[in-house]
Amino acid sequence: MTALLRVENVTKRFGGLVAVDHVSFELHEGEILGLIGPNGAGKTTLFNCINGIYRPEEGRIYFRGQDITGWKPYYVARLGMARTHQIVRPLAELTVRENVMVGAAFGSKQYDLRTAAHIADEVMEFLGLAERAEMLAGSLNVAQKKRLELARALAAEPKLLLLDEVLAGLNPAEIAQMVEIVKAIREERGITILMIEHVMHAIMNVSDRIIVLDFGKLIAEGTPEEVSNNPKVIEAYLGDPELALKLTRKSNA
Amino acid sequence: MKESKRAFPLADVLPGLPDQHWASFVLPLAVVLGLALFPFITGKDVHRETMFTVLRAIVMAVSLNIILGYTGYVSFGHVVFYGLGGYVGFYLVSEKGMSLWVALLAGGLAAGLLAWVIGAGILRLRGAYFALVTIGVNEAVRALIQNLDIFGGPLGLEMNFSVYKAYGGPQAMLQMTYNILVGLAVIAVLLSYAVRTSKFGLGLLAIREDEDAAEVMGIIAPKAKTWAYVLSAILPGMVGALFFFRNGSIEPHEAFPLHISIEAIVMVMLGGYGTVLGPILGAAGYQVMRAFLITNRYLKNIQLTVSGVLLLLIVLFIPAGLIGWLRRRIPASRRILL
Numbered sequence: 235m236t237a238l239l240r241v242e243n244v245t246k247r248f249g250g251l252v253a254v255d256h257v258s259f260e261l262h263e264g265e266i267l268g269l270i271g272p273n274g275a276g277k278t279t280l281f282n283c284i285n286g287i288y289r290p291e292e293g294r295i296y297f298r299g300q301d302i303t304g305w306k307p308y309y310v311a312r313l314g315m316a317r318t319h320q321i322v323r324p325l326a327e328l329t330v331r332e333n334v335m336v337g338a339a340f341g342s343k344q345y346d347l348r349t350a351a352h353i354a355d356e357v358m359e360f361l362g363l364a365e366r367a368e369m370l371a372g373s374l375n376v377a378q379k380k381r382l383e384l385a386r387a388l389a390a391e392p393k394l395l396l397l398d399e400v401l402a403g404l405n406p407a408e409i410a411q412m413v414e415i416v417k418a419i420r421e422e423r424g425i426t427i428l429m430i431e432h433v434m435h436a437i438m439n440v441s442d443r444i445i446v447l448d449f450g451k452l453i454a455e456g457t458p459e460e461v462s463n464n465p466k467v468i469e470a471y472l473g474d475p476e477l478a479l480k481l482t483r484k485s486n487a
Numbered sequence: 488m489k490e491s492k493r494a495f496p497l498a499d500v501l502p503g504l505p506d507q508h509w510a511s512f513v514l515p516l517a518v519v520l521g522l523a524l525f526p527f528i529t530g531k532d533v534h535r536e537t538m539f540t541v542l543r544a545i546v547m548a549v550s551l552n553i554i555l556g557y558t559g560y561v562s563f564g565h566v567v568f569y570g571l572g573g574y575v576g577f578y579l580v581s582e583k584g585m586s587l588w589v590a591l592l593a594g595g596l597a598a599g600l601l602a603w604v605i606g607a608g609i610l611r612l613r614g615a616y617f618a619l620v621t622i623g624v625n626e627a628v629r630a631l632i633q634n635l636d637i638f639g640g641p642l643g644l645e646m647n648f649s650v651y652k653a654y655g656g657p658q659a660m661l662q663m664t665y666n667i668l669v670g671l672a673v674i675a676v677l678l679s680y681a682v683r684t685s686k687f688g689l690g691l692l693a694i695r696e697d698e699d700a701a702e703v704m705g706i707i708a709p710k711a712k713t714w715a716y717v718l719s720a721i722l723p724g725m726v727g728a729l730f731f732f733r734n735g736s737i738e739p740h741e742a743f744p745l746h747i748s749i750e751a752i753v754m755v756m757l758g759g760y761g762t763v764l765g766p767i768l769g770a771a772g773y774q775v776m777r778a779f780l781i782t783n784r785y786l787k788n789i790q791l792t793v794s795g796v797l798l799l800l801i802v803l804f805i806p807a808g809l810i811g812w813l814r815r816r817i818p819a820s821r822r823i824l825l
């Protein structure tokens with residue numbers, strides 16, 4: 235099986251700081267791959283390299299069989315990669331619907347406006363945003379804005395979806411709901427997912443495999459079970475005892 | 488579903504935004520045509536001359552709105568397109584003996600071409616940097632033209648009045664150029680509506696709201712912005728050619744006055760940036776106010792001060808402008824007020 239996404243030795247520096255340090259991994263079609271790591275580990279920066287916001291100083295990125303290293307984000311998007319932002323970026327003065335239409339109209343299928351509107355309606359329904367369709371995106375609360383991020387990305391009908399902490403700031407009920415949505419995205423829409431998450435029980439629950447970044451380096455890779463028993467991973471989280479505790483408790487359960 | 492790589496709007500123009508009421512299309516046109524017809528009804532030349540300045544302001548504001556209101560780039564020196572179009576058109580008529588029609592096309596083309604050439608470079612700058620550079624462009628083009636002998640240097644060019652004979656004499660020419668301006672204003676409104684309701688326009692709005700997010704969603708921002716800039720430049724170029732033909736002379740300080748740019752920005756902000764109807768109402772409203780000020784003995788010298796204060800007040804208290812404010816307050820109005 236060829237990989238949908240292959241990241242090879244990718245390195246991104248900010249001045250003297252190596253935010254992403256020779257990272258390599260593969261992602262197969264239909265997979266949900268979790269990406270975890272302590273704060274500042276370089277997870278978002280890795281996303282930014284993958285979708286073309288940054289050009290990595292070293293390494294290559296292959297997506298759908300093409301070398302997309304150094305491509306601009308819009309070409310990457312058109313090739314079928316969509317993402318959400320950790321810090322939400324709503325198009326504040328457009329309605330929720332228009333926001334989602336942008337995703338559909340400029341994503342992998344380049345739909346015309348009428349079709350984009352239908353797709354937006356369907357996606358908003360799926361994510362429970364339908365009643366808010368005519369509200370200005372700027373007036374949503376944070377949880378709703380997170381959903382909007384996801385809705386725009388889904389409307390693009392991508393092959394690969396990059397989710398950057400879509401669960402952050404949600405309450406337990408909302409988290410449970412979102413976990414089901416993420417699963418449904420893979421099951422019903424056949425979209426491959428790479429997701430960054432700090433909510434350990436959730437990411438352990440949805441991912442087929444997990445990779446772990448620490449100080450920009452990939453320190454572990456494996457099933458949720460393997461990763462949460464990996465001493466290196468536990469050590470990486472020791473700076474954050476609460477998380478380490480959660481991690482071990484979950485793996486014992 | 489068919490694949491399309493175009494960033495240019497025309498393919499998606501006809502369907503328009505889903506569930507937009509037809510009135511959103513008719514209303515802006517009706518306002519412009521209503522204003523344009525007024526002198527025909529009264530039959531007074533003075534009304535025609537007043538409406539000429541109103542319609543010119545409408546074309547300037549509606550065009551500027553494409554880059555300023557839809558795309559979010561404050562083109563402060565937008566008058567450069569008006570001036571350049573004016574000079575190119577004037578030169579072709581008075582020095583080369585070409586017809587007004589050629590002058591109009593050439594004026595629009597020159598302005599569009601300038602926007603296209605500089606757009607790729609300067610549209611990379613954001614916020615105040617872009618605004619400042621557009622002022623610089625205006626000054627640079629003015630300085631260049633001032634030093635070009637073919638354009639008459641600092642003195643400019645004068646039209647030989649015999650030129651107007653071909654257009655039925657000065658009186659008929661005044662009416663004809665007015666009629667042409669009405670046509671240009673209608674085209675400006677149609678263009679603005681087409682852009683606003685097209686997929687291309689949705690891309691521009693996304694760029695205005697968050698350019699980085701727009702690019703992540705697949706919008707080729709550099710291309711879309713350049714097209715928006717070109718579209719916003721063409722009609723000002725044509726109106727420049729038309730105005731100076733009518734005027735009978737052209738000079739650098741008349742062709743590139745920065746205050747025309749500033750006033751156009753005030754008009755767009757007053758009526759509501761990013762809407763079709765807003766800049767039309769803003770331009771008309773502003774011209775009425777201006778006419779009141781310059782005919783008032785005490786206020787005529789502070790006319791520009793008043794527009795500055797006005798801009799400040801709008802930005803502080805109703806940043807969305809009249810139409811933007813209505814659209815926000817009354818969501819149901821959005822289908823009609825575009």
Ligand SMILES: Nc1ncnc2c1ncn2[C@@H]1O[C@H](COP(=O)(O)OP(=O)(O)OP(=O)(O)O)[C@@H](O)[C@H]1O
Nearest residue numbers: 248251253271272273274275276277278279280320
């Ligand atoms: N644009 C930037 N310029 C300079 N340094 C940056 C930039 N973006 C990120 N960094 C630094 O790179 C490192 C990795 O940041 P990144 O945002 O990728 O971490 P993260 O794993 O996503 O963290 P979090 O879990 O807090 O979101 C951090 O030290 C951060 O300060």
Ligand SMILES: [Mg+2]
Nearest residue numbers: 277278279320
């Ligand atoms: Mg992050």
